[in-house]
Amino acid sequence: MINANVADSTKDRAAARALVKSIVLAQGNIFIRELLRRKKITIGVRKQEFETNLLQAINSGDLRLADVVEWLEEVEGWGDQHIYLYHLKDELARNPLWSSAASVQQSLPRSQQNLWDADSLVFPEEWSLTGISYNDGSLRYVWHERLKTLLRRLGMDRRDRIDGDWYQFRAYLERPDRAVMRFVLRPAKQLAAIFMQIPAEGNAHESAHSMVRDATKPLIDWKQLADFSASDVIKNLDQAVLDSQARTNVRSKKMRLTDADNYVEFANTSQEGDLAESEAIRSVRRAVKPEEFAGNVGVFLYEGRTPTQQKRTVKIEIFGEQRRIKIWAQLKANEVWSILELLTNYEQWPAKT
Amino acid sequence: MASQNINWSAFTKKYPDKLVAALRGHIARGPFRITAHRLAIEANVADASATDLLRELVQNGFLKSDKKLICPCERMESLTAEQAAEDVCAFCGRAFEIDVPARPVELIEFVHAAKQTRDVRWLLALHGMNTQGAWQETFNWLVSRTYRRSVPVAIYKYGVVRPGAIVKFRQRALVRELTGRIRRLSGQSEETGFGGTPDVIAHSLGTWLLGHALVEDATLRVGRVILLGCILRPDFDWELLLRRKQVESVLCHVATSDFWAGIAHYFIPDSGPSGRSGFNDRNNVGHVALVGKHHSDFFKEAEMPTLFERVWQPFLTQAAGESMPASNVLPVRSWRQTWWPLRATVMRWLLLAAIGGFVLVILLGLSLGLADLWRLI
Numbered sequence: 001m002i003n004a005n006v007a008d009s010t011k012d013r014a015a016a017r018a019l020v021k022s023i024v025l026a027q028g029n030i031f032i033r034e035l036l037r038r039k040k041i042t043i044g045v046r047k048q049e050f051e052t053n054l055l056q057a058i059n060s061g062d063l064r065l066a067d068v069v070e071w072l073e074e075v076e077g078w079g080d081q082h083i084y085l086y087h088l089k090d091e092l093a094r095n096p097l098w099s100s101a102a103s104v105q106q107s108l109p110r111s112q113q114n115l116w117d118a119d120s121l122v123f124p125e126e127w128s129l130t131g132i133s134y135n136d137g138s139l140r141y142v143w144h145e146r147l148k149t150l151l152r153r154l155g156m157d158r159r160d161r162i163d164g165d166w167y168q169f170r171a172y173l174e175r176p177d178r179a180v181m182r183f184v185l186r187p188a189k190q191l192a193a194i195f196m197q198i199p200a201e202g203n204a205h206e207s208a209h210s211m212v213r214d215a216t217k218p219l220i221d222w223k224q225l226a227d228f229s230a231s232d233v234i235k236n237l238d239q240a241v242l243d244s245q246a247r248t249n250v251r252s253k254k255m256r257l258t259d260a261d262n263y264v265e266f267a268n269t270s271q272e273g274d275l276a277e278s279e280a281i282r283s284v285r286r287a288v289k290p291e292e293f294a295g296n297v298g299v300f301l302y303e304g305r306t307p308t309q310q311k312r313t314v315k316i317e318i319f320g321e322q323r324r325i326k327i328w329a330q331l332k333a334n335e336v337w338s339i340l341e342l343l344t345n346y347e348q349w350p351a352k353t
Numbered sequence: 354m355a356s357q358n359i360n361w362s363a364f365t366k367k368y369p370d371k372l373v374a375a376l377r378g379h380i381a382r383g384p385f386r387i388t389a390h391r392l393a394i395e396a397n398v399a400d401a402s403a404t405d406l407l408r409e410l411v412q413n414g415f416l417k418s419d420k421k422l423i424c425p426c427e428r429m430e431s432l433t434a435e436q437a438a439e440d441v442c443a444f445c446g447r448a449f450e451i452d453v454p455a456r457p458v459e460l461i462e463f464v465h466a467a468k469q470t471r472d473v474r475w476l477l478a479l480h481g482m483n484t485q486g487a488w489q490e491t492f493n494w495l496v497s498r499t500y501r502r503s504v505p506v507a508i509y510k511y512g513v514v515r516p517g518a519i520v521k522f523r524q525r526a527l528v529r530e531l532t533g534r535i536r537r538l539s540g541q542s543e544e545t546g547f548g549g550t551p552d553v554i555a556h557s558l559g560t561w562l563l564g565h566a567l568v569e570d571a572t573l574r575v576g577r578v579i580l581l582g583c584i585l586r587p588d589f590d591w592e593l594l595l596r597r598k599q600v601e602s603v604l605c606h607v608a609t610s611d612f613w614a615g616i617a618h619y620f621i622p623d624s625g626p627s628g629r630s631g632f633n634d635r636n637n638v639g640h641v642a643l644v645g646k647h648h649s650d651f652f653k654e655a656e657m658p659t660l661f662e663r664v665w666q667p668f669l670t671q672a673a674g675e676s677m678p679a680s681n682v683l684p685v686r687s688w689r690q691t692w693w694p695l696r697a698t699v700m701r702w703l704l705l706a707a708i709g710g711f712v713l714v715i716l717l718g719l720s721l722g723l724a725d726l727w728r729l730i
Contacts, residue, residue, distance in 0.1 A: 152447065273385075276469060277385060279383050280382060
């Protein structure tokens with residue numbers, strides 16, 4: 001971790017500028033605007049204007065490396081990701097290990113000691129564990145991998161005749177970026193989660209799981225982590241929305257229930273609408289006994305708030321068979337945890353509201 | 354914007370019947386968003402007809418149109434005007450007219466921004482004192498046919514209780530039984546996924562028992578309540594029950610020639626003619642009047658299906674917060690109890706004494722008759 005009191009040296013300014021040109025600009029506009037607003041820097045409308053204003057603020061000393069790092073920890077790698085959620089069994093949750101950061105640090109193997117509270121401004125070529133920390137009652141493991149974000153640049157397109165044939169070249173600007181993976185364990189809440197910014201393709205998630213288990217093995221007995229019952233949450237949350245219990249900030253967009261190799265699906269196709277709007281669909285839905293089905297896929301719209309308190313709809317997708325949650329928009333860490341806690345409330349019926 | 358405010362007959366002269374019927378159905382069922390093309394497909398008419406009809410309803414203020422800009426790629430993401438003005442889609446990263454074949458496409462959705470209608474989960478039917486409640490079976494059949502999905506109707510029968518209705522200890526026992534039954538049924542319906550609180554349709558003494566059960570047990574809850582031939586006092590405190598969230602809303606269906614509701618106050622303690630003249634509280638209780646009809650006319654074969662379709666069913670399913678039905682034939686009045694000796698104080702004992710005397714005379718007559726008969730033999 002960077003100490004906020006570190007002198008704003010030339011080296012730090014260079015590091016801050018590098019961060020702005022890479023990771024910072026890769027974050028969502030609403031979050032960049034929040035950083036600019038928080039530091040009382042002129043905001044602008046487009047990414048190019050954000051970049052100019054951020055760089056000017058770094059040069060003038062209004063924005064320091066520590067500010068950027070602190071902000072990145074809140075927003076980078078939160079939301080727009082897949083999440084695997086677990087419940088801690090009592091034995092793990094009550095482990096005296098969690099009594100202090102020092103006891104956690106002492107329990108780390110020697111090979112991981114150098115990662116304790118490490119600065120994670122690196123861009124490793126492959127997924128690498130870049131930091132371990134324990135603060136605010138949360139154990140965190142963070143992995144990073146260099147990414148190249150491709151930005152379409154029309155002006156660089158060209159069409160050439162090569163050996164008598166016409167070829168079209170589409171141009172993309174490569175912007176250095178990085179993907180984040182986290183494992184976070186919160187003993188007091190008896191929750192743990194793996195947060196992955198990795199597409200669910202091939203066996204990518206299985207590999208990532210193995211990486212997390214191997215790295216955390218010295219501290220975590222994975223037998224003490226119980227799986228999140230995603231299938232039940234799909235059914236119970238939809239039922240709660242139908243019964244108007246969760247309608248204040250959640251709407252149901254799609255639900256697929258399976259009975260062995262058969263399924264029934266309820267969905268709303270418009271951008272803003274939800275299932276419960278239609279009396280005819282509700283009537284069919286009410287005829288279904290959820291206990292006879294498994295929740296296969298559920299898509300819910302969560303009513304969040306932007307930093308300026310404007311409404312922001314976030315799509316949450318739950319995959320029952322994989323026990324996986326996908327959040328389709330970038331969020332701040334606390335918003336992601338609010339959503340996860342909401343979901344855990346619906347693992348049982350009636351829900352813990 | 355209620356569907357009934359739209360002059361549908363005028364539209365049927367201009368547009369295909371199937372199109373008007375399809376849109377009318379959507380509007381009656383609550384909020385929706387639809388494109389003209391989708392409505393045209395549903396009604397199997399030309400897109401232009403659907404567009405014209407929907408636009409006309411927008412002009413009349415019944416619908417709103419919502420213009421969206423959609424990326425022409427397969428993901429069809431909705432773009433803001435700012436995003437649509439860019440050269441590259443903010444979501445798929447592809448260049449308009451180069452990587453995808455067009456600029457963002459304009460899509461118009463027509464929006465009916467009504468409140469969501471309410472679902473009926475299960476119902477409790479309470480009969481009156483004079484009958485075994487044959488109407489409850491007919492009502493059950495009506496409900497089953499209306500919803501098609503399973504809407505259980507719990508039929509509560511407590512038997513014929515003519516003398517019991519005017520004796521307090523018997524009334525208290527009936528109230529306790531009803532409270533217990535509602536609790537048991539609610540628990541069972543909750544367990545089986547139907548939801549915990551029933552909507553109630555009650556007649557005559559059933560209305561009295563329900564009202565008193567709710568007053569006496571502040572934890573007892575029901576959904577929407579339909580009162581027929583009601584014999585609760587017109588100054589019954591529904592506002593208290595609504596405030597305590599024991600009741601969602603109340604509809605009093607009055608029969609203006611209801612004799613029994615009219616005289617209940619003189620024989621049944623703590624009762625009154627609300628089934629004939631309505632409740633004093635016209636703000637919290639909805640009222641509908643069946644003019645010139647009697648205590649049990651609601652259940653006649655010619656009446657009940659129509660009343661269910663036009664009055665009870667709309668009341669049960671209308672969105673929360675919608676205005677309650679209000680009758681314009683019932684005068685608003687501030688009912689007060691009658692003079693003490695005429696209430697169900699002296700009168701009910703006189704009635705009991707009269708009944709007792711009558712029974713005694715019959716018994717004496719029978720016994721004397723039997724004695725004479727014996728002598729003759």
